[in-house]
Amino acid sequence: MRLDEINILQGDAFVVSDRRGEINPAPAVPDGMFYRDIRHVSRWQLRLNGKQLEALSADNLEYDEVVFFLMEPTGTIYQNPSLSVTRRRGVAAGMYESITVHNFTTDSVAFELSVLFDADFADIFEVKDQMSKTGHLYRARREGGITLGYRRGDFCRETHIAAPGAFITEESLTYRCELAPGQDWCIDIEVRVGVEADVAVRRRPHCPDMPYTISDWLDSAPVLDTDWDDLLHIYHRSLLDLAALRFYPFPRDQASLPAAGLPWFMALFGRDSLLVSYQALPFHPELAWTTLRALAERQATHRDDHRDAEPGKILHELRCGELAHFGDRPQSPYFGAADTTPLFLIVLDEYERWTGDVQTVRELEPAARAALEWLDKYGDLDHDGYIEYQTRNPRSGLVNQCWKDSWNSIVHADGTLAKLPRATCEIQGYAYDARRRTARLAREHWHDSQLAERLERDAEDLYRRFNTDFWLPDAGYYALALDGDKKPVTTLTSNIGHLLWSGIVPPERVDALAALLCGPRMFTGWGVRTLAAEQPAYNPLEYHNGTVWPHDTAIAAAGLARYGRREEANRLAMALLEAGRYLHHRLPEALAGYPRENSLVPALYPTACSPQAWAAGAPMMLIRMMLGLEPDAGTLSVRPQLPEGLARLALHGVRFHGARAEALGGTAAHDLDRLRPTPGPRELMTP
Incomplete structure (x- = not known):
């Protein structure tokens, strides 16, 4: 993930742009609006009076919506811009964009606003491997919009752009306007995708297997209570990322599943x-x-x-x-x-x-x-x-x-x-x-x-x-x-942690594996390397030969805890969660395998997916491990052992056997260490 990258996603669609909201054509870069593995928009650039705007700020409102605050460039620090632009974008089986121009001067201002667009219909693998297309691209202007299309044999994909009131060419849409002092001007542009000729995909309604809103999704999850503020943010981010990564890969089904990660997977x-x-x-x-x-x-x-x-x-x-x-x-x-x-x-x-x-x-x-x-x-x-x-x-x-x-x-x-x-x-x-x-x-x-x-x-x-x-x-x-x-x-690789998780290791060999997983050859201070240092194949920036994967470290921690090695498990857990503090509370697909004492802050693997599903799930696995949550013949066993520096950890409303249970650790704990399910709020499980 690039430092200037902004992405939004919902279901089968996602958009990757820079911090101005620009989708810029470039080889091997996954900028664009994608739907079901195909890039339906490969260029989407805003111009005010022929000039590119400058970014003031940008932020995700939700996982499927983002707002960009932009200004007209003046070329000098001694002159303030006369116009500013707010660009609000959402994604849902396509892309919709609302653009507002603000005139904060005491004079009327005439301006021209344009959007330059293109669609290369590249397969995600063609983007990654810089492959060329073999089919036929076509375009068809219509009143208030344009259709961009691609066909190869029986394979067809289309992008439908609706921009009422714009002057439209085959590569741009333009508005001309004059704003009085203090006035705003707003236009809405809709981009819809098609998987057959002349038919746009309808936005999917919410399906019965999932909560209806993001608030329902968050409210149905257990409530985390802890004295570590960063962990609260990491947990919240993980829940949001898993919600965002849900999609519908089977058109006839009503069930959503977690996609692996944005953008490549x-x-x-x-x-x-x-x-x-x-x-x-x-x-x-x-x-x-x-x-x-x-x-x-x-x-x-x-x-x-x-x-x-x-x-x-x-x-x-x-x-x-x-x-x-x-x-x-x-x-x-x-x-x-x-x-x-x-x-x-x-x-x-x-x-x-x-x-x-x-x-x-x-x-x-x-x-x-x-x-x-x-x-x-x-x-x-x-x-x-x-x-x-x-x-x-x-x-x-x-x-x-x-x-x-x-x-x-x-x-x-x-x-x-x-x-x-x-x-x-x-x-x-x-x-x-x-x-x-x-x-x-x-x-x-x-x-x-x-x-x-x-x-x-x-x-x-x-x-x-x-x-x-x-x-x-x-x-x-x-x-x-x-x-x-x-x-x-x-x-020597991190696979030994998976062996502990599976239970195939005899107890007398656990000490040796624990020492390796927590020793300097494998443990970076942020997590466990996929391949131990000081071996010929080791490279801290090699995908599986030296990087740190959050889910891999979480599995190793769970494996250590399975054998009662809670102290070592907590050491891995805290290291990984502390990395989240420096990464906007989101764990990416993989981190570079540099030692913590050298890097001071965790370094991202260059092309790591973010968000990524099992990285988002890793903090949940670690919370379960620290609280010692284990299902046992219809009873939830809660045996907390918290890391040093974490005084309180509790989950209220753990989902268990169709009801809710409490899991309390540290200062939140009571004398009970085994809690039977208690009635809870409305369940969102499909019967």
Whole structure:
């Protein structure tokens, strides 16, 4: 995210501009108004008497609306401007803009106001990779507006600009006006998108699975009470960002899901949606409800090499742009992820623990059984008991199908790429946890004790073999992966934190992992590096080989807390939350991996998404960890242990089993450490 960048988003649409509100055409820069992976406005520049305006200030009013205060340039500090401009912009299945010109002089002023526009209809991947278009661009002027369009075969996208009263050319719209002293002049411009010829997309009404307004969304979340003011702001920002990232990827559905992040990943990602649903369960469990159902309905049913699909597999990514439509990228949905399927089972179990929604667990039993079959039959490529991955689509499929899915993230200690297929350690941990959790569902809710017993045996067998094959006794940690020759990849990475989270680590090995996660090789002072320092592949600015990802650090903290290492977990939590203090209380997708003592303030990874879903969910996961919130057989266990410097932490109205519960820590705590659900305000869960 650039320092001068302003973005707004709602549902399937978002707008990225500079602090003047200008959308400036530039290669590999995601400025523009986007809808469902296509840039519908690539240029939108305001001119007053032919000159670009200067910014006074700009601020988001809400996640979907922004106001810019601008002034006419005079060219000298000795002359004040005669005109100022307020530019108010919103986004909703398009863009609307209200522009007001103010005359603060004692004379009448004539002026000309123009907007220069363009639409390149670039796919988001074409923006990122600087690719050229192959289809046909067209324009059609009409009374009070103009339509900009693009067609390639059966793929059509249009931008409809309505500007009543303007003089319109194929690249600009212009107003001429004279203002009396002290008067204002205002015009409204509407930009709507179309996915077929001559038909604009209607703005979607609010849907029943979500709160009707942002106030409802905020009011339905638990109330945080703490003596640390920055944490209050971080929590509020996280709630707003998750609300903003909700979108509707399936046109016939009424269910919204969390998109992964703005600008590059405003799409459904199975891994991201599942993890952020897990993070948000005590706060907004309806995210998990919609995510689980939507992913189950689109679970793979047959093998498709182009999509890396096999029966029972949970999708990785859903794209709606031109490149996916024509197969230049894997056609949607794409299934190239080896971790989404066990994560689906983990979240299904965790969802029931928090909500008591047995009906959903029973309705999704076929999907869960298919996911289990995928673990055994398709995920294990060579039948050695481990989940491996290797794309069957070498032209456009993902090389790495774990959460660190950049091409160079799985490297040996000498910096060379690991041979395919690869079995990364954290996926084995997920598979272990998924089997144990699904065994409970099978026994308690599907009444299939035979399946439960088999899953428990399989989990125990995986536990034993994993702790033999992946453990590096001389190094004192687990291998990142087994490569295609079953050779351990001995690189030290943050994946060991995920192993603690999954519970696959024997208690006697926790001390060694805790020391590494909180030691100088991995801990920057802001969070845990994805790859430890002083290794050949380490780079503090490499996407997965040295950066700090907030969700990754939060998972490590939760893993440490699982094994009772609350002091170390709190150290990671406080470091990450303190970073939010310097970042307008919003955690981005990733931070640079520089040591805190060198940087003093956290440095952003250059192209980090912001907002980003599982980064927004990370503070929620940390709050849960610090309060020791754990669902246990219909009872909410609250065992707070607060970090030094945090005297009071409480959540009022925790969402649990269709009611509300209190979680109190520090000076807010009472003698009770186990609280049963208490009646609360209106729930927003879909039955």
